[in-house]
Amino acid sequence: MLLEVRQLCKTYRKQSGWFSHRSVVALENISFTLQQGKTLAIVGETGSGKSTLAKLLVGIEKPDSGDILLAEQQLKSRHFRQYNHIIRFIFQDAAKSLNPHQKVGQMLDDVLRYSTQLDTTQRNVKIRQTLKQLGLLDEHSDYYPHMFSGGQLQRVALARALILDPKLLILDEALTALDPSLRAQIVNLLLELQQKNGLAYLLITNHLRLVRHIADDLLVLHQGRMLDYGSTSHVFAHAEHDYSRKLINSATA
Numbered sequence: 001m002l003l004e005v006r007q008l009c010k011t012y013r014k015q016s017g018w019f020s021h022r023s024v025v026a027l028e029n030i031s032f033t034l035q036q037g038k039t040l041a042i043v044g045e046t047g048s049g050k051s052t053l054a055k056l057l058v059g060i061e062k063p064d065s066g067d068i069l070l071a072e073q074q075l076k077s078r079h080f081r082q083y084n085h086i087i088r089f090i091f092q093d094a095a096k097s098l099n100p101h102q103k104v105g106q107m108l109d110d111v112l113r114y115s116t117q118l119d120t121t122q123r124n125v126k127i128r129q130t131l132k133q134l135g136l137l138d139e140h141s142d143y144y145p146h147m148f149s150g151g152q153l154q155r156v157a158l159a160r161a162l163i164l165d166p167k168l169l170i171l172d173e174a175l176t177a178l179d180p181s182l183r184a185q186i187v188n189l190l191l192e193l194q195q196k197n198g199l200a201y202l203l204i205t206n207h208l209r210l211v212r213h214i215a216d217d218l219l220v221l222h223q224g225r226m227l228d229y230g231s232t233s234h235v236f237a238h239a240e241h242d243y244s245r246k247l248i249n250s251a252t253a
């Protein structure tokens, strides 16, 4: 199993006065699995715990209890560099987070220098291959971010995530902000990469129509708890919880 999450719990303590604290249960007993080459969508409204889950998977935050197993190994936040080769993230507005003063080739080279032992020639080959894989050109290495169109920029952000050949890509609302035609373009590219390379996606989103289109499995989060979880077609047709049904109906109406 590529990713296995078992009984994950996370509670935040919020200061609510000089001496008192209030606890917010962000995640309670979350368990799911994700296989190579598959897509799991995690949906829920604001405050459901989606971002907390993403933070735990990246290792930015630690769970109170529970396990995260990545390629059968327990995730340890201090070994994060080594997980770069397995798991990568694209957050919302990934394209906007690119350094405007850095050429794309340099940016990709930095990723390789940080996380691999490749020499200069090998790194250049890898950069060229990656750009090509994403439908970009060699000369784009010399471009600064502002020289790209929106769609190309999204591809550059994907190139940065994929250059280390990860097995799992976490997309945290990464596609939501795109206009529909651009989104369709990027979604097709993602599906193509999945078929070719067996990439798995964990799609954190509110976009139910996109979920139906690309996710094999679906997990509905509500106030930190998992409600429905199963194959997307099953959850769409036979959701057990009212909340899930409402969410699904609002998207398909």
Ligand SMILES: Nc1ncnc2c1ncn2[C@@H]1O[C@H](COP(=O)(O)OP(=O)(O)OP(=O)(O)O)[C@@H](O)[C@H]1O
Pocket (backbone or CB within 6 Å): 012, 013, 014, 024, 025, 026, 044, 045, 046, 047, 048, 049, 050, 051, 052, 053
């Ligand atoms: N650092 C923190 N300190 C205290 N409470 C937090 C912290 N981060 C999140 N929370 C609380 O935990 C709960 C889950 O938040 P989370 O950000 O994971 O939800 P979300 O579904 O990702 O929402 P959004 O879509 O707005 O990002 C919320 O009640 C939030 O207020």
